[in-house]
Amino acid sequence: MSRLGGRCLGAAAGLFIDRLVGEPPPDVHPVAGFGQIMERVEHTLWADRRLAGVAYAAVGVAIGAVGGRMMRSTASAVAVAAAGRELRRTALSIGEAISDGDLPAARATLPSLVGRDPAELDESAIAAAVIESVAENSVDAVIAPAFWGAVAGAPGAAAYRSINTMDAMVGRRNERYRNFGWAAARLDDAANYIPARIFAALVAVLNQERVRQIAKAVRQDAPSHPSPNAGVAEAAMAAVLDRKLGGPLDYEGVVENRPFLGTGSRPETDDIEAAVRLADRVEIAAVVLLMLTWLIDWLLGRSGG
Known part of the structure; x- marks a missing residue:
C-alpha cells in the first residue's frame, strides 16, 4: 500500500471516529489549546498591516503542521480536526427548539453555528441560518x-x-482585523476551494434528479456570495432542498446585503432535518470515496508486485 492509500484509509477512519465519539471536551480539545496559543501570538505580533498578519498566519500553520507530525496518525488528526457529529447535533437541537415553540432557546443556541445577530430572526430566518451553516461547515x-x-x-x-x-479568530472584516486578518482569511479561502467543490459534487451524485438545478445554482448564484466556497456549498444545498437561502443579514452589527441562493420558497423548520440528513449522507459518501481510493491503491500495489 502506498502512502496515498494509507492516508486515505486514515482520513476515512478519522471521520468514522468523529461519527462515533464526537469532539473531545473543550478543556482538553487541541483546537481550543491552539486558539489560546494564537491569542498570545496575536498579542505579540498584532499591527494594522498585512505583513504582520502574514507572520501570524505562518506561525499558526507551522504550529499546526508540527502538532500533526507529532500525532503521527492521520486518523487521529482528522478525528480531532473534524466536527461533523457536533455540527449536525447542534443543528437538530435548534430545529427541535423551534418545533417546540421555544424561539428564545433556538436564538440562544444559534451563535454556536453562525456569527449573525439572532435577536430579531423569526422561525424561517433561523432555519435558513442553520441550513447555511450545515452546508458551509460540512466543508x-x-x-x-x-x-x-x-x-x-x-x-x-x-x-x-x-x-x-x-480565520475564525482574525478573519473578520472589522477595523482591527481588516489588514491583520487578511492572510488568514485568504489562506482559508484557498484551503477550502477544492473541498467546497467536492461537497457540491457529492451533493449532486447523491441527488441526481436535481443535478441540473444544483449546477445552475452553483454556476449562477454562488459567485455573488462574499465567500468563494460557502456560496458553492450553500447554493448546492439550496438547490437540493428547493429553498431560497442567503439574503441580507446582520453580522456582528454590520448589515450585509448577501445575494439569495436558489429559487424556491424560504426555509421552514422541517428543512433543518432534511439538510442534516443530506450532510450526513455526504459524509458517508466521502468515507466511501476515501475507502475506494485506498482499495484501488491496494489492488494496484498487488498487481504491480
Whole structure:
C-alpha cells in the first residue's frame, strides 16, 4: 500500500471516529489549546498591516503542521480536526427548539453555528441560518479535514484546522482585523476551494434528479456570495432542498446585503432535518470515496508486485 492509500484509509477512519465519539471536551480539545496559543501570538505580533498578519498566519500553520507530525496518525488528526457529529447535533437541537415553540432557546443556541445577530430572526430566518451553516461547515468540519488528511497526512489535517481556526479568530472584516486578518482569511479561502467543490459534487451524485438545478445554482448564484466556497456549498444545498437561502443579514452589527441562493420558497423548520440528513449522507459518501481510493491503491500495489 502506498502512502496515498494509507492516508486515505486514515482520513476515512478519522471521520468514522468523529461519527462515533464526537469532539473531545473543550478543556482538553487541541483546537481550543491552539486558539489560546494564537491569542498570545496575536498579542505579540498584532499591527494594522498585512505583513504582520502574514507572520501570524505562518506561525499558526507551522504550529499546526508540527502538532500533526507529532500525532503521527492521520486518523487521529482528522478525528480531532473534524466536527461533523457536533455540527449536525447542534443543528437538530435548534430545529427541535423551534418545533417546540421555544424561539428564545433556538436564538440562544444559534451563535454556536453562525456569527449573525439572532435577536430579531423569526422561525424561517433561523432555519435558513442553520441550513447555511450545515452546508458551509460540512466543508470546513468534514470534507476539508479529510481532504487535507488524504493529501498530506496528519500534518495536512492539523495545518488545515489551524488555518480554519485562525480565520475564525482574525478573519473578520472589522477595523482591527481588516489588514491583520487578511492572510488568514485568504489562506482559508484557498484551503477550502477544492473541498467546497467536492461537497457540491457529492451533493449532486447523491441527488441526481436535481443535478441540473444544483449546477445552475452553483454556476449562477454562488459567485455573488462574499465567500468563494460557502456560496458553492450553500447554493448546492439550496438547490437540493428547493429553498431560497442567503439574503441580507446582520453580522456582528454590520448589515450585509448577501445575494439569495436558489429559487424556491424560504426555509421552514422541517428543512433543518432534511439538510442534516443530506450532510450526513455526504459524509458517508466521502468515507466511501476515501475507502475506494485506498482499495484501488491496494489492488494496484498487488498487481504491480
